[in-house]
Amino acid sequence: MLGVMDLQALLDDLAAEAAPFAAHGKVADYIPALAAVDPAHFGIALATMDGQLYGSGDWQTPFSIQSVSKAFSLALVLARDGESLWRRVGREPSGSAFNSLVQLEYEKGIPRNPFINAGALILIDRLLSLSGDSLGTLRTFLRAESGNANVDVDPEVAASEASHGHRNAALAHFMASCGNLGNPVETVLDHYFRQCSLTLSCGDLAKAGLFLANHGLRADGSRLLTRSEAKRINSVMLTCGTYDAAGDFAYRVGLPGKSGVGGGILAVLPERGILCVWSPALDPKGNSVAGVEALDRFTTRTGWSIF
């Protein structure tokens, strides 16, 4: 593995090289709270298996993790439900926009995978049934893994999400009409909007995700997932983690990754660590332009692609 000094220098280089690519993207503007974020932010952090944490740029600045949270939801539900989860949600790439009602109708209320919005609603519905408090369970987990007890929801973003949430409400009601929702639509949506509004820094996120690189072991050494389950989450991230650009992301970056419209991306380096980038300007498919660029350069430079 590259040495400590090399990794820090590499992150610094990537920050310098990739950040300007934000000029080719556009900050998410579907809610005012996200539209107001400064597109000039760029952060990158790497948490390694040996306990090191490297960072460059705004890597300690909390941001709205949005759909990156879905990777953690999946882990928490899979840890409890195991394979029976897949009766309620598929694990195939969606091949269309991440919030498509069309596909949901063709599939009769079974979302294609857990990372499109409909699928994430299923995860929340299930975690609600299992734990009684989906958001609380997830927040507790993120605090424990990141070591940051201040991880929390940004109430302004959550309110903004809720007041612009008709499309997610449509998805939830449709699944309810198909019998694929166990809790009240309003409850599921409330937890969904708050979960998307969790704020963490690149550093926090990289640490929180380490179990995915570490065969399912948590920071305290306890087991969240079996070795096989951890691998399987990575495979779902690779094929479905970056909306309708999963093929392109796998092609360019070659790592399992989960992105969010806040501009964050969490990428898994199996048995090595977690790399997390943040740059708010997005490409037309909803992924951070400078973030993907940085990851692309990282795997090219290190050769740490999984392929």
Next chain:
Amino acid sequence: MLGVMDLQALLDDLAAEAAPFAAHGKVADYIPALAAVDPAHFGIALATMDGQLYGSGDWQTPFSIQSVSKAFSLALVLARDGESLWRRVGREPSGSAFNSLVQLEYEKGIPRNPFINAGALILIDRLLSLSGDSLGTLRTFLRAESGNANVDVDPEVAASEASHGHRNAALAHFMASCGNLGNPVETVLDHYFRQCSLTLSCGDLAKAGLFLANHGLRADGSRLLTRSEAKRINSVMLTCGTYDAAGDFAYRVGLPGKSGVGGGILAVLPERGILCVWSPALDPKGNSVAGVEALDRFTTRTGWSIF
């Protein structure tokens, strides 16, 4: 025109001949309140321009008019808005199931026509904005035209609709997400579910619809619609009034018609009158089997198709 005796005899014949076709259909079962209706009911009524009212079978028994109500909504909104209505809803046949989210997504929240569920929600939303009380305005109109002051909502059916209304909620939220809904989703849905639960008999409905055969003139001689507008509603009924079977209905019956999953169908005989049938058992596309059969035989026997 056929004489009084002939018409009464004709309706009696049709009742005898068509009613048995109900055996080929199935009562709507998506809500308990409709599933409980006896499929053996058959009613037929004809209101003519000269003020006569003929009926046979259960023509005086009130039933849940469901989507037949949409023809009246359209008239009430078109009377107020005129052509500007068509900026918010199309007037093309849908070519797919009546409650499809797929089409709505492709059309970016503009329903294909006012008779699919999404389009009817737009009518209600508009009538709410125009009158403050969509259901009340419609009920007042139906009472006046039918001469039956007891026309009202069946509260049991309305409650049943509301508790099984996730799919309509999905449609409404989706349109709201596209900016095509002016009132709160909950309000629009409440008026929608109650409107579908209005109960009228074949006789009431036939009288209430006479303005469509009478160039837009109401029972009291006042004008609801221009001559041209009345014709145009008939054209929308012909091309879009019977779900995804409009082509088949036009082919077999040859009259503008609007059907409902309660088993009612209202058909317009331009310049002659309104024919209304009711038989609860439906074909797979949602139209009354015995009802369509009776209408088919009626136009074959009288030659009063519009083609």
Next chain:
Amino acid sequence: MLGVMDLQALLDDLAAEAAPFAAHGKVADYIPALAAVDPAHFGIALATMDGQLYGSGDWQTPFSIQSVSKAFSLALVLARDGESLWRRVGREPSGSAFNSLVQLEYEKGIPRNPFINAGALILIDRLLSLSGDSLGTLRTFLRAESGNANVDVDPEVAASEASHGHRNAALAHFMASCGNLGNPVETVLDHYFRQCSLTLSCGDLAKAGLFLANHGLRADGSRLLTRSEAKRINSVMLTCGTYDAAGDFAYRVGLPGKSGVGGGILAVLPERGILCVWSPALDPKGNSVAGVEALDRFTTRTGWSIF
């Protein structure tokens, strides 16, 4: 009925009023032979049941009738096959573009109706099986009804169609893959391209279509279709005859009609006659802009809508 002088004056008025609307349209340009047509042409002709023929503008100039031919194909096949035809083609509005592969795939190779391209290919396939020569049978019929022995294919247009026919070839091969084509794909396409390239004037077309207004009786008094079959073709024209604008056409014009991308439209005035217009500039859905305008004004002026 309006008198002779009135009708001629009306057509002259309509020609003067409607022709300028061509400025809002665009001549079909998918093949060079059609793109070269002068958009300034405007013709209108009315053939009445009492044997009169009125015309104004370029009503005696032959033009490429394109999909207007499909109304005649349908009549010729229905006359031979009767209701069994509907096992191979539907009669519902398509609700999407006239040459859509999407719909054909969802419907497993059964075209939605006989007037979309896929449906017309089925008609030709069937007429080939029934008569051995689909194009020849149709041409003979058109010559006899129009009284114009020179009705024929424009070979330049036919060659142009064939050399740009990949999309129709895709439709035909797809239906063949579903087992819904009895003759070789190449043969069906050859007859299709030539059929679309038939040239007739408004006057010829109006006379040729009279059987549709005359309960199925041909010019020589012999019966092509039963009274019921003639009505039924009119109903299919109303619901499906003008591509994805059938609802709008019914709304504005209120007559059964069949249009073609050559700019012609044939409209049926049941028991009165056939009105035919031609103006090459099309709206985005493929119908003649000035043609629809003229028909709209005609029914408004005469009140001869079917509604």
Next chain:
Amino acid sequence: MLGVMDLQALLDDLAAEAAPFAAHGKVADYIPALAAVDPAHFGIALATMDGQLYGSGDWQTPFSIQSVSKAFSLALVLARDGESLWRRVGREPSGSAFNSLVQLEYEKGIPRNPFINAGALILIDRLLSLSGDSLGTLRTFLRAESGNANVDVDPEVAASEASHGHRNAALAHFMASCGNLGNPVETVLDHYFRQCSLTLSCGDLAKAGLFLANHGLRADGSRLLTRSEAKRINSVMLTCGTYDAAGDFAYRVGLPGKSGVGGGILAVLPERGILCVWSPALDPKGNSVAGVEALDRFTTRTGWSIF
């Protein structure tokens, strides 16, 4: 790495354990030549980077490689065209059936990825333009890499493909209509049908694919692809290589793989070797049931998943 004896024993074990799963599948029956294959065949072979070749069961029996050939086509075109290839074909999972016209229409003639049939036709079209002989170029390559000079087309299968090729003809004509085909449709289809009919054994295929595990180096040490290009082909195989089951395959097996309806699957073990299985009985999505089972067990046993 596991030793020689271990690997041979492992393949023998997998053959014994996985072969019975064929009972849950069904041999492809869309052409008689494939339908006649005995479902009891099971072969597995592993070619390693150090030049060893292990095999068990029918690993030396040639079979119809069908779509497995597309992985080689992609390599041969990418080697010549580089990134410009992606202007004519995407690299996103399709999210629908492998021969869908629907998706191709929405994407305006640009196939979603090179492994659905439409995409493979583009590869052949391009290799025809580049080399003058797509099939010949591929066959020469396969012979050289496998060391088997007898690799060739099964003429009976090719004829069978051609006579049942309407659906592929529809795809090709549709892309031609969109301007995305440079050679005549008939030529492209001829090369496609023959390419699908190439027969190789598991042993041949495993050796022929080694360049994918070996960073793009051919058997003779020459370079076909850059290191980066080889990785990228593997990423496309992972996200798109097994029809609409790519997510499930990645989840269960965790290796880049390309399957064919002949029942073969080629899987890449980066930097280790190529594993090839063959069992003709398919699951509903078109992948070999016993083949996927064997691969699943292989990665579970060895831990050689890429995740």
